[in-house]
Amino acid sequence: MPLETIAAELRRRNAWEATDLGMVMVRQWLGSVYAAWFTVALPLFMLLHLVCWGHWWLAPWLMWWLKPLLDRPPLYILSHALFGDPPDRRQFWRALPGLLLRRQAFAALTWRRLGAARSFTLPVTQLEGLTGKARRQRLRDLSYPGRGAAIWLTVIGLHVEIALDFALIALVWMLIPDFIALEFFDLLDDSSQWGQLWLNVVGFCGLSLVEPFYVAAGFTLYLNRRAWLEAWDLELGFRKMAARLAQAGRVATGLAVLALGLGLLMIPVKSVAADVPSRSNPPLPVVEESLMNPLCEQRRVREVELAQASSSIKQVLAETLKEPELHVCEVQTRWRWRDDDSTESPPRSPHDPRPGQWFAATIELLLWLAVGLFIAVAGWWLWRRTPRVSTGAGQRVAKSGPRFVQGRDAIAILPDAGLGDTAWRLWTEGQPREALRLLYQGSLAGLAAQHGLPVRPSATEEDCLRLAAAQLTDSELLGFLHCLTCAWQAAAYAHRLPDAADAHRLCTEWPRHFAIARALSA
Amino acid sequence: MSARSSTPVFLDTLRHIETPEGIELSLRVAGPVARILAWSMDSLIRYGALWVLLMVLAMLGEGGMGLWLIALFLTEWFYPALFEVYAGGATPGKKALGLKVIHTNGTPVDWPGALIRNLLRAVDFLPLLYGFGLAAILCNRNFQRLGDLAAGTMVIYRDPAAATPQLPPGRALPPPFPLNTAEQQLLIDFAERSTTLNPERQAELADLLARQTGLYGVAGVERLCAHARWLAGEPA
Incomplete structure (x- = not known):
């Protein structure tokens, strides 16, 4: 899991902020997450109705029971996408059987089914693949305070799902025309087979709306907890810092060589890669030396940049001008008067006999009169106010x-x-x-x-x-x-x-x- | 399942605002989970108080019921707005969750804003139980519901009071390489949090900068902490 490729800002968040990041993640990869969700959930939904033919009330309960398995494909997509490796269709299908049948699927469906922090423990099981004692230890390490938030998340998810079911039913009821004499509570009637099916479909919609967000929020709670414990933000920051300092060191070295008069060995500054230092690669003495004198180094960096710029400035300019930011194309949509385009509105006859016209004309006349009156009154008032030299007054x-x-x-x-x-x-x-x-x-x-x-x-x-x-x-x-x-x-x-x-x-x-x-x- | 995109994404829930003075603020926008919890807490407070009031006013007969209905109307429509304007942008529930309401430009919420966002709860509540509100929150970059969009407000996490860094004691050393502000902050963070990390992890992190400090393991950790102390203002 290379941290450099993570597609989220690593900073210390509180638990609620972490769940918010989950929402943003689903929004970012909405298409692929929902594709993964429906790939499994929709066939399962239909299959359960086939299996429970005649006892359709059973289907939603079984669906609910199998939720821990349904959570796994979205988490697979999210975890890969977050670390810069979104799986394509073939990878997903290859991973699917393993996701659904292995990775402690049986335990998830039996004694762990009612665990209140399900979304939080799923990444430990699915992504870290830990079992037994190691898994318990890991969960204990990670537990506080992520677990409390995960339990709240489950409680909220449950309530939101039920609320959304009612909202969906109410929405449909609002859209039903009046001549179909249906009351709101008729839509909640599950006594008939079709009524039951309708409610099952509503329940499935509610489930599908909530569950991917629930999984993502649990995943980000887990990530946030690990980021705290293992100081991921520090690691990423140190890596960047080391890369920057190493690059600065390289530039200084290159200049030192140049200064010695061996101009033939000009080192291309831009191409120096920021490689990660390791123990097997002990620091070069010359790098250390130049680093010990920061002021000197900074000046050299600037000089070498200037030297580079003057030789290739036109090239850089041409490249910059090719950047997409400089070729922005905008489409603006705005309202305008229809009369602007005389071809659109057919010319009306000035003597339209309709009574509406007379009415409009009268109103317009009255309005103009009112405007005239207003101007007259205002003028008179101003005239009264102004001090004048006029002898009479x-x-x-x-x-x-x-x-x-x-x-x-x-x-x-x-x-x-x-x-x-x-x-x-x-x-x-x-x-x-x-x-x-x-x-x-x-x-x-x-x-x-x-x-x-x-x-x-x-x-x-x-x-x-x-x-x-x-x-x-x-x-x-x-x-x-x-x-x-x-x-x-x-x-x-x-x-x-x-x-x-x-x-x-x-x-x-x-x-x-x-x-x-x-x-x-x- | 083809989420492969060419431009790198960098997900976060921050909203950046530049003040007229040219200062960049980062506000942490609050999402549905915290807000639902705050709303539930407010509902408990509100309806609990109304219930007690009902017990008292029921003794006054019909007149009492009339008063109670007025109280119901007032709390229903003005409880959140009142707190948001006069209690630093937060109802008791929001305060408990560390949330507050502000305008999208970062200024404190005022009467028009608070009234609009709370009167439009009626729209967010549609079709039933905040269906549209939740949909709007999930679709919106700033987690705004429809009332927030109309009022130009948003809900953010209030910042905890800034604490002075508590660094482990030791000697202070100036860093031998030039550091920018973010990197200085990083070193201080490392020193501050090193006590919460286990020694192996500390050493692992310090080794990332071994090439610069020339030290590995515990010595490297100690050296970075010494630089952090110098950066935090301790005399060398």
Whole structure:
């Protein structure tokens, strides 16, 4: 059993993962495994019905009893395929009698028939060919923890098989048309000869669906156990490592010879085979020497690879271009509109008298109307939202200016020259936030009344500033507004008051910006 | 019986995922046996709890039965989804078997995913007793049932907590040849597991590298262990 040829990844798995590998194995070699299964199981099934003519209820029980023999052909296929030697038809037929009649077939059918870990012990019997004491010892070595999982596997297999039988019957029942008045439970009726035969066929299908997977899962449990115990993954890894290091050593040797000026003895690097070291083949001293200096060796490897590449690079390129990976042919299937191909659909007359057409046309019209309405409403809404310079709207808003300022108390503030003094008085009386609020509200009212700025009730402080910046040209006023807004925001939201000098400056400046403008406009 | 194919196959149950950061993850996809066991365990828990609840609520008469039916509905449809979203992708049964549900891209399962995969149990259950579900699992590369396919989820084995290697004591020696990461890991594995192997097998394995170490038998084993200790970070 050469491990290098194994067709499965060797890693340490838990027991359930091992059974999963069994499922993957059956999927991989589905055709040959099932061919092997039916080669034996199907004739046996028919033979049993012939033998038990008239007592067909006996056939499934005998079939069940003979299961240990039926398991053997699939295991034969799986074990050979896994180790890179899938048997052909002739090999299989030659092996078949031995599988069914020898290898402790009698024991398997009598005192070992009810063993709960049947799938796990089968490889020991069939593949290792152990008997008696050796077999018992081997099973004891392998037992834990694979055996527990194997027992669970048997329990699950049994239940899944029964469940699948019911599922198959239900599937057939679902597919029976209504006019055949059959109830589900009529399909379970085994009182007649034909009813019994039907149930036997269902049972055989269920058995065939489960058994190869069961055998494979038991086999992989056994393999996994051995891989743990004998460290197969380590063995494979060490072999690969030894091969790689040996090859590296050979390359270094070749280069050493080259370096000595004996260029005629150029050793072809690519053809060096990774042979497996053995005890009868003691290591060459020159290999050892070069291996002792890894850095030097690595550089030499690279050099020799480069030298090789430049001479034969075109050849390699040509070979690479021939690789199948570079000639990928893809078939894409996709849906497309039937109208793309005008020849497929016959041209319809535009005036189709069918009522469906009128209905469809009406619906379509209504849909287009709805789309139009939606666009109109959206446009109107956008138009409403956008702040505009248009004088009409501005005046309308401006007229209602004093009413809305910052929405709080509906104090009607009319911007007059005395507002700055009032604010300063409030400040000195210990109501600084009130003072700033008065200033700010007054400014907004002033902007609305004097400069015709359409300030909305919903506008934030930033909105007001932006609006002012867009429409006013007086940079001094803008600067003042900016300072005032900052002071107001800090006081209102952060409870951070400006110092008295700043507040005083704001109070005294305020009339200059608004009251004067008002006086001018008045 | 003509399974002879030209391309070498390499069977495994891993699913490789590359994260956006360019890290390759290998997830161990879980197959039918473990999942059937987990499902059975969950069913036992669920119906056991419902049975106890029935005993209690039956004393309340018809109103109690109404409550019980509501509880039946809720557990039937939301028991798995609830655990999968809030208990790290695993119902109690899955947790016991070391399984968990994740999206096929490796991210934890979320509400939509868990709901879809569990509501579609109804489809997997068809025609009776999970017939279609089992067929789908066996046909699918990632062992996904139909609900998993619809939700873009899969069931994997959760990784055991990583343990620091326990190497047998001894001196440490740097390996005389350059080794790649996989080979370094291999040497450490060997040292770690050498205690579970019998001496003959240990020597057999070490002899595979005899040409490199120049030592056979027990001496070879000891030399490889010394390299492993050096690779594991012990001072030379």
